[in-house]
Amino acid sequence: MNGYAGKILRINLSTRERSTLDTKDYEQWGGGHGIGSAIFFDLVKDKSIDGFDPANVVTIMTSPLTGTMALGASARTELQGIGVQSYPIGWFTRSGLGGRFGVMLKLAGWDGVAIEGKADQPVWIDIRDGDVQIRDCNELTLWGKDTWESQKAIWNYVAGSGHYGTWYNPRSGSDARTTQQPAVLCIGPAGENLCRVASIIHDAGNASGQGGFGGVWGSKNLKAISVIGTGNIAVAHPKALFEARIWAIENFTFPLNTFDASKAMWATMPSNLRSFPSPLVTWERPKQSRPQACMGCQAGCRSRYNPPLGNDSSCKESYYYSPSQLKVPPSGETPDPQKQAADLAQKYGINVAELETGILYLRDLYKMGVLGQGKQIDCDLPFDKLGGNEFIEQLMEMIAYRKGIGDDMAEGFTRAAERWGRLDEDQKTGLLNNCYWGLGMHYDPRGSLEWGYGSILGDRDINEHGFSPLAMIPTLTSEKPVSAEDFVKIFSEKMPPFEDDPLMLDYSDGNMYSEHMCKLVAWHRHYSRFWIQSALFCDFQYPDFFNWAAKDYKGITGEGEPKFYHAVTGKNLSFAESIELGRKIWTLDNAIWTLQGRHRDMVQFADYIYDKLNTVKFVMPVNENGQWVYNPVGGRLIDRAQFEEFKTRYYTLEGWDTESGWPKRSTLEALGLKSVADELESKEKLGKE
Amino acid sequence: MDDKTERKKTERAGLAISRREFLKYSGIVVIGVGFGGCGNPNGVAASKGYLLVDTKKCQGCQTCMLACSLVHEGFESLSLARIQIVQNPFNTFPDDINIAQCRQCVAPACLAACPVGALHVDKFHGNVRTVNKRKCIGCKSCITACPFAPARPIWNFQEVYAQKCDLCASSVFWNEQGGPGGKQACVTVCPMKAIQFTAEIPVQLGDEGYNVNLRDKTWGLLGYTTE
Ligand code: SF4
Numbered sequence: 001m002n003g004y005a006g007k008i009l010r011i012n013l014s015t016r017e018r019s020t021l022d023t024k025d026y027e028q029w030g031g032g033h034g035i036g037s038a039i040f041f042d043l044v045k046d047k048s049i050d051g052f053d054p055a056n057v058v059t060i061m062t063s064p065l066t067g068t069m070a071l072g073a074s075a076r077t078e079l080q081g082i083g084v085q086s087y088p089i090g091w092f093t094r095s096g097l098g099g100r101f102g103v104m105l106k107l108a109g110w111d112g113v114a115i116e117g118k119a120d121q122p123v124w125i126d127i128r129d130g131d132v133q134i135r136d137c138n139e140l141t142l143w144g145k146d147t148w149e150s151q152k153a154i155w156n157y158v159a160g161s162g163h164y165g166t167w168y169n170p171r172s173g174s175d176a177r178t179t180q181q182p183a184v185l186c187i188g189p190a191g192e193n194l195c196r197v198a199s200i201i202h203d204a205g206n207a208s209g210q211g212g213f214g215g216v217w218g219s220k221n222l223k224a225i226s227v228i229g230t231g232n233i234a235v236a237h238p239k240a241l242f243e244a245r246i247w248a249i250e251n252f253t254f255p256l257n258t259f260d261a262s263k264a265m266w267a268t269m270p271s272n273l274r275s276f277p278s279p280l281v282t283w284e285r286p287k288q289s290r291p292q293a294c295m296g297c298q299a300g301c302r303s304r305y306n307p308p309l310g311n312d313s314s315c316k317e318s319y320y321y322s323p324s325q326l327k328v329p330p331s332g333e334t335p336d337p338q339k340q341a342a343d344l345a346q347k348y349g350i351n352v353a354e355l356e357t358g359i360l361y362l363r364d365l366y367k368m369g370v371l372g373q374g375k376q377i378d379c380d381l382p383f384d385k386l387g388g389n390e391f392i393e394q395l396m397e398m399i400a401y402r403k404g405i406g407d408d409m410a411e412g413f414t415r416a417a418e419r420w421g422r423l424d425e426d427q428k429t430g431l432l433n434n435c436y437w438g439l440g441m442h443y444d445p446r447g448s449l450e451w452g453y454g455s456i457l458g459d460r461d462i463n464e465h466g467f468s469p470l471a472m473i474p475t476l477t478s479e480k481p482v483s484a485e486d487f488v489k490i491f492s493e494k495m496p497p498f499e500d501d502p503l504m505l506d507y508s509d510g511n512m513y514s515e516h517m518c519k520l521v522a523w524h525r526h527y528s529r530f531w532i533q534s535a536l537f538c539d540f541q542y543p544d545f546f547n548w549a550a551k552d553y554k555g556i557t558g559e560g561e562p563k564f565y566h567a568v569t570g571k572n573l574s575f576a577e578s579i580e581l582g583r584k585i586w587t588l589d590n591a592i593w594t595l596q597g598r599h600r601d602m603v604q605f606a607d608y609i610y611d612k613l614n615t616v617k618f619v620m621p622v623n624e625n626g627q628w629v630y631n632p633v634g635g636r637l638i639d640r641a642q643f644e645e646f647k648t649r650y651y652t653l654e655g656w657d658t659e660s661g662w663p664k665r666s667t668l669e670a671l672g673l674k675s676v677a678d679e680l681e682s683k684e685k686l687g688k689e
Numbered sequence: 690m691d692d693k694t695e696r697k698k699t700e701r702a703g704l705a706i707s708r709r710e711f712l713k714y715s716g717i718v719v720i721g722v723g724f725g726g727c728g729n730p731n732g733v734a735a736s737k738g739y740l741l742v743d744t745k746k747c748q749g750c751q752t753c754m755l756a757c758s759l760v761h762e763g764f765e766s767l768s769l770a771r772i773q774i775v776q777n778p779f780n781t782f783p784d785d786i787n788i789a790q791c792r793q794c795v796a797p798a799c800l801a802a803c804p805v806g807a808l809h810v811d812k813f814h815g816n817v818r819t820v821n822k823r824k825c826i827g828c829k830s831c832i833t834a835c836p837f838a839p840a841r842p843i844w845n846f847q848e849v850y851a852q853k854c855d856l857c858a859s860s861v862f863w864n865e866q867g868g869p870g871g872k873q874a875c876v877t878v879c880p881m882k883a884i885q886f887t888a889e890i891p892v893q894l895g896d897e898g899y900n901v902n903l904r905d906k907t908w909g910l911l912g913y914t915t916e
Contacts, residue, residue: 067765069755069878100751107767148779165775165787166838175846179773179789179839204778230846232758233765238862242759245878256882259907277748277881278911287914289782291881293750298880300748308781 003064014117074296083211087438107229188349205312236570357440414438430608526582600661657687737815738869791854802834815869
């Protein structure tokens with residue numbers, strides 16, 4: 001398949017053996033996540049192992065579109081394996097990151113990497129085109145260094161006597177040259193100390209956070225993977241690719257020079273093809289800065305600054321320690337603690353999504369007199385300095401090096417609460433705001449149904465913003481651009497095979513558990529599994545349904561994705577076929593969770609989601625007596641019994657056993673997954689017909 | 690370059706020169722280099738097109754590099770891109786990004802250094818400085834002679850010849866007409882409009898003529914410096 005180099009690097013750290021997998025054997029999965037799941041399925045014989053088990057396999061996959069001009073699909077890399085963060089079981093999970101790692105990997109001739117085993121001492125992997133070396137960390141004293149210092153040390157090592165920014169030969173004895181630094185994935189002290197909340201960092205601010213893969217790497221004694229590539233990425237139809245990009249820019253984005261403040265907000269919101277390079281940061285941005293983008297992106301969502309604080313950080317990194325999040329007055333300190341906190345998370349390699357709810361939990365326990373110096377949960381964090389540098393520096397150090405109660409927090413706040421004997425109580429009250437699989441609430445399941453259901457039916461906070469505009473646009477516009485009916489239609493008509501059922505987008509209280517709602521959740525899972533996680537289109541830009549720059553507000557989704565896929569790979573994959581492929585990948589993932597021990601009884605939100613009303617209300621399209629109107633939605637909870645009915649309907653729609661939630665043979669075989677059915681059967685985990 | 694490679698190159702170029710002859714030729718072409726004016730005492734016609742960049746406006750997406758290799762080679766490559774973006778995410782703005790585009794020098798040292806006239810002024814395409822790959826013997830003299838870092842002539846190590854920015858005159862994998870009279874892929878795709886084409890000869894001394902301020906009012910409205 002064009003776009004791919006044809007081989008995947010397989011490394012066994014225990015034996016230090018390097019071999020290759022043939023990409024062709026996995027091509028049917030289309031790329032990225034699909035291939036990663038299939039490789040995992042093949043290589044991990046016992047899927048019930050723990051994430052820290054050396055037999056756990058971590059895959060790092062690119063897409064055929066990685067490193068090409070396909071708009072919004074050039075830069076992302078997909079990591080998978082058994083995670084260690086979710087609770088009560090570390091599910092087989094995923095976490096993607098942007099930047100340029102995947103591009104370099106493909107230019108080096110590799111479509112992905114599969115890591116297994118455990119090195120006998122800390123190592124890093126040095127990939128220079130086809131030359132792959134497993135090097136001990138000693139020479140560069142990498143183990144113990146933070147992620148930024150580690151990357152710089154590796155850069156210096158790979159450059160040899162050369163200099164970045166001039167031409168140098170990364171492989172001695174070869175004339176192949178580049179001006180670029182290697183792209184490095186790297187863990188920091190948190191990963192080295194097997195924190196379940198440890199991330200993997202690339203450049204200044206690209207992070208694979210969810211799942212705790214940083215800790216998994218630490219358990220494998222793997223500090224970093226560095227790759228420099230000087231090769232090529234084949235494109236089936238170069239002219240068509242160029243034209244597709246220009247078509248997408250001209251028809252679906254605002255020209256940079258026609259800045260209109262009222263439109264600019266929409267043009268930078270997820271999910272919408274981004275038009276303006278406006279970083280998603282909550283701190284004040286100094287004028288002395290630039291936007292910074294992942295490879296091939298048309299509108300960067302982060303910045304570089306003078307002084308260089310907060311470089312390449314955005315979104316959650318920028319607000320998890322903000323005064324508005326913490327509800328404290330600005331500290332006025334220099335350097336700005338908010339930016340300092342972002343940089344510390346990147347350097348230590350700690351997942352900020354965990355800290356976002358975790359710090360508030362600590363604060364509340366402190367206020368309750370339960371946590372603090374000499375208290376039941378004894379710690380000397382300076383809560384009077386919350387919002388300042390001293391607090392965040394101490395907290396980060398405690399977690400990364402497992403100091404004091406940092407040893408508990410390194411397990412993730414859900415496990416920490418369990419250790420402190422507080423989990424049941426704090427999940428009932430919602431004091432610990434971790435609602436799906438022990439992970440912090442992102443969008444509220446009681447309001448953002450597709451988000452909540454998608455997360456609990458899967459393995460993690462889905463972090464997919466595809467349907468967020470359904471709430472954001474009506475909520476934030478006083479004058480609605482189109483009627484509620486037309487608004488819904490713009491979305492639903494791009495959702496095969498359910499395009500004839502707009503009721504799936506009805507978020508009203510009466511529709512929360514319906515068959516229609518099942519279709520929305522299923523479509524979202526299937527679309528994302530293929531286009532976002534396998535073809536690796538950026539979630540901040542796709543799916544693009546309602547688009548302010550497009551004719552009749554109809555976004556690029558449905559037409560754009562297959563157009564780019566075809567231009568690069570040469571494959572005619574229809575949009576409907578791609579959604580079906582996404583279903584196949586999603587079902588394979590469910591088979592893996594099943595083999596890990598999942599049963600429908602475990603698929604439950606934290607108690608407070610059933611017992612407490614949410615407070616946030618969004619204006620959304622709802623269907624009232626056959627009429628579409630915009631109404632506030634929220635102030636509700638999820639009903640336990642009706643959620644059970646929803647699960648039954650959902651499993652039925654997916655062809656999974658309604659009693660257990662396990663995939664059925666008939667479904668698996670219809671998807672071409674007979675061997676998966678066989679393995680489930682051999683483990684007595686096959687769903688009943 | 691080893692002998693085998695050299696032989697391959699010379700054979701392909703239809704040149705039957707030996708290493709000794711090659712060395713002899715390498716001293717023949719002498720054109721004055723290093724002056725800062727617009728005229729050229731040695732009579733090499735000035736290019737009718739130049740690329741200007743704004744390194745403060747660049748977002749480091751490297752789309753220009755992907756576009757360059759795509760339209761020229763038909764595949765994606767960073768090493769063969771004729772415009773190079775180098776960046777360091779840990780550095781301070783604006784020193785974190787450098788754009789290295791060919792300057793189409795009025796007095797091109799690369800052209801002067803080429804022993805076989807492969808690197809030449811293309812009269813059919815607005816006098817752009819370009820490489821005739823059939824003539825190139827792969828000696829890398831042009832690359833060594835380029836006074837800028839990274840060198841603007843690109844060493845195509847895969848096919849063993851030099852190539853350089855021709856303002857897209859030879860963009861065979863593109864439906865647009867390139868060259869000084871046409872379009873340039875990097876200018877066309879740069880999402881930040883941080884690359885601009887001009888027919889006017891930039892000031893040759895230093896960087897100011899080529900690294901210019903392309904930040905308009907919109908840029909200021911987005912919250913970035915326009916100075
Ligand atoms: S395309 Fe433009 S913004 Fe992107 S790297 Fe090139 S010059 Fe910079």
